[in-house]
Amino acid sequence: MGRVTATILNGRATRDAIFDDLRARVAALAERGVTPGLATVLVGDDPGSHSYVRGKHKACEKVGITSIRRDLPADTTQEQLEAVIDELNADPTCTAYIVQLPLPKHLDPNPILERIDPRKDGDGLHPVNLGKLVLGDEAPLPATPRGVVELLRRYDVPLAGANVTVVGRGVTVGRPIGLLLTRRSENATVTLCHTGTKDLAAEVRRADIVVAGAGSPGLITADMVKPGAAVVDVGITRTDQGLVGDVHPDVAEVAGYLAPIPGGAGPMTIAMLLTNTVEAAERDLANG
Ligand SMILES: Nc1nc(=O)c2c([nH]1)NC[C@@H]1CN(c3ccc(C(=O)N[C@@H](CCC(=O)O)C(=O)O)cc3)C=[N+]21
Numbered sequence: 629m630g631r632v633t634a635t636i637l638n639g640r641a642t643r644d645a646i647f648d649d650l651r652a653r654v655a656a657l658a659e660r661g662v663t664p665g666l667a668t669v670l671v672g673d674d675p676g677s678h679s680y681v682r683g684k685h686k687a688c689e690k691v692g693i694t695s696i697r698r699d700l701p702a703d704t705t706q707e708q709l710e711a712v713i714d715e716l717n718a719d720p721t722c723t724a725y726i727v728q729l730p731l732p733k734h735l736d737p738n739p740i741l742e743r744i745d746p747r748k749d750g751d752g753l754h755p756v757n758l759g760k761l762v763l764g765d766e767a768p769l770p771a772t773p774r775g776v777v778e779l780l781r782r783y784d785v786p787l788a789g790a791n792v793t794v795v796g797r798g799v800t801v802g803r804p805i806g807l808l809l810t811r812r813s814e815n816a817t818v819t820l821c822h823t824g825t826k827d828l829a830a831e832v833r834r835a836d837i838v839v840a841g842a843g844s845p846g847l848i849t850a851d852m853v854k855p856g857a858a859v860v861d862v863g864i865t866r867t868d869q870g871l872v873g874d875v876h877p878d879v880a881e882v883a884g885y886l887a888p889i890p891g892g893a894g895p896m897t898i899a900m901l902l903t904n905t906v907e908a909a910e911r912d913l914a915n916g
Contacts, residue, residue, distance in 0.1 A: 630878070630881050631881055632880040632881065633880070633881055633882075633883075634859070634879075634880045634881075634882075634883040634884060634885055634886040635783065635884065635885045635886070636885075636886055636887075636888065636891075637779050637780070637783050637785075637858075637860070637885055637886065637887035637892055638891065638892075639775075639779060639887060639891050639892040639893060639894065639895040639896045640891050640895045642778070642779055642782050642895070642896060642899070643895035643896060643898065643899040645782075646778075646899040646902075646903065647687070647690055647691050647899065647902070650691045650693075650899075650902055650903060650906050651690075651691055651692060653906050653910070654691055654692040654693060654906060655692070657906070657909055657910065657913065658692075660913060662909055662912075662913055663692075663693070663694050663721075663909075664693045664694070664723040664724070664905050664906050664908070664909035665693065665694035665695070665696055665721045665722045665723050665724075665905075666684070666688050666693050666694070666695055666696070666722075666723065666724055666725065666726075666750060666901070666902065666905045667695070667696035667697070667698060667716050667719075667722045667724075667725035667726075668681045668684055668685070668695075668696075668697055668698065668725065668726055668728060669698045669700070669709070669712055669713070669716070669725065669726070669727045669728065670697075670698070670699045670700065670728045671700045671701075671702065671704050671709065671727075671728070671731055671732055671735065672700075672701070672702035672704075672731075672732045673702060675866075676866045677728050680728065681697070681699075681728055683898055684726075684898055684901060685697060687898045687899075687901075687902055688902065691902055691906075693902060693905055693906070694721060696716075696719075696721065696722055696725070698712055698716070700712065702732055704732075704735070706735055706736060706739075706740075709727075709731075709735060709740055710739075710740065710743060713727075713740060713743045713744060714743070716744075716748070717743075717744070717745040717748065722748065723748065723905055723908045723909045723912065724748050724749065724750035724768075724901075724904055724905040724908045725744070725748055725750055726750040726751045726901065727740055727741065727744070729800065741753060741754060741755070742754065742755055746767070746768075747908060747911070747912075748908065749768050749904075750768070750771070750901050750904050750905055750908075751768075751770065751771050751800075751901070751904075752767070752768040752769045752770040752771060752774070752804075752904060753770055753799060753800065753804075754768075757769075758770075758804065758807075761804065761807050761808070762807060764811070768904045768907070768908065769808065769900070769904070770800065770804040770805075770808070771897050771898075771900040771901045771904060772800055772801050772805075772841075772862060772893060772896075772897045772900070773801065773804045773805035773807075773808045773809075774808065774900040774903075774904075775893055775896030775897045775899060775900040776805060776839060776860050776862065776887070776893055776896065777805075777808055777809065777814060778896060778899075778900065779860070779887055779892070779893070779896050780837065780858065780860070780885075783885060785837065785858045785885055786836075787809065787814045787815065787816050787837075788814070788815040788816070789815060789816070789817070790816045790817070790836040790837050791816075791817050791819070791834055791835050791836050791837070792809055792816045792817065792818045792819070792835060792836065792837040792838075792839065793818075793819045793821060793831050793832050793834070793835035793837070793838050793839070794806055794809075794818060794819065794820050794821065794839045794841070795821045795822075795828070795832070795838070795839065795840045795841060795842045795847065795848065795863075795874065796821075796822065796840070796841035796842035796843065796862075796863065796874075797820060797822040798841060798843075800841075801839070801841030801862050802820060802822070802839075802841050802842075803820075805818075805839055805841075806818040806820050816837070819831055819835070822842075828847075828852070829851070829852045832848060832852040832853060833852055833853070833854055834854065835854060835857055836854070836857055836858065837857065837858045837859075837860070838853065838857060838858070838859045838860065839860045839862060840859070840860065840861050840862060840863050840873070840874035840875050841862035841863050841874065842863050842874050843863045843864070843865060843874065844863060844865075844874055845863070845865045845867070845872040845873070845874065846872070846874070846875075846876045847863070847874045847875075847876075848861075848874055848875045848876060848879060849876045849878065849879070850876060850878040850879050850881060850882045853879050853882045853883055855882050855883075855884075856883070856884035857882075857883055857884060857885075858883065858884060858885035858886075858887075859875055859879055859883040859885065859886050859887070860886075860887040860892065860893060861873035861874055861875040861886070861887055861888055861889045861892055861893065862874070862889075862892075862893045863875070863889070864889055864894065871889055871890050872889070873888065873889030875888070875889070
């Protein structure tokens, strides 16, 4: 690999700054007798999922949020999982929660995600909240897209009028990030690419900002990137050699800004999950 010329969008440092802000908000809530609680629901023993969930609980500890952990065996039935969702919906110590995806193949995720109380939706992926995002109503925002936008903002990467090419149409990244970036408050022009896109290289080459969330290691190569563009890697793949992103390492020699994996969108996702949790507690307090 040659010379890195891109400014690195440092997701860990930005996460730490957001945690400082959240700690102050958690202290203000404590004065009013409220402690936010974040729960995770994890089914099965996928090592990657376990590692992500561990990261979420460690983050809660740093910020002063109570963490609640529900680890369920791989052979958990749909009905048993639904019962856990109902318990968390009723649990006053649980302000927000997430069901770690993907679920084992024998479980149907959509009825589970719909069963989550939309007010406790840590991920911002409940159909009601995605619908509110489309309608422009206030609602918990999808954590990874919110983290990507926040990271670009903190480094003053211009969004208004920018041509953004998003690669991948998944429900956690590609699909909702277009919804966020095309709001009036962001005002970007978004092209959403996927496996049916005719000429991916051409779509990426015209982008001022590239968000890569396809889950295809090394998909975005240096020749595809406009010099000076901002590139955000969101396509985490776990290999024996460690975490690999969708963005080829050589892109760092062409891009103006780069949010790498690890150290970019991942820590920001956790920061936004905790932000959604604190906001849910603040909202509950305001609504009595
Ligand atoms: N309902 C649900 N919500 C999610 O938000 C969700 C999910 N399911 N399933 C899996 C993906 C993946 N994900 C990550 C979060 C943080 C890091 C992260 O912090 N990564 C660190 C490295 C962590 C490590 O080394 O393991 C980094 O990129 O620097 C990674 C991945 C959230 N996801």
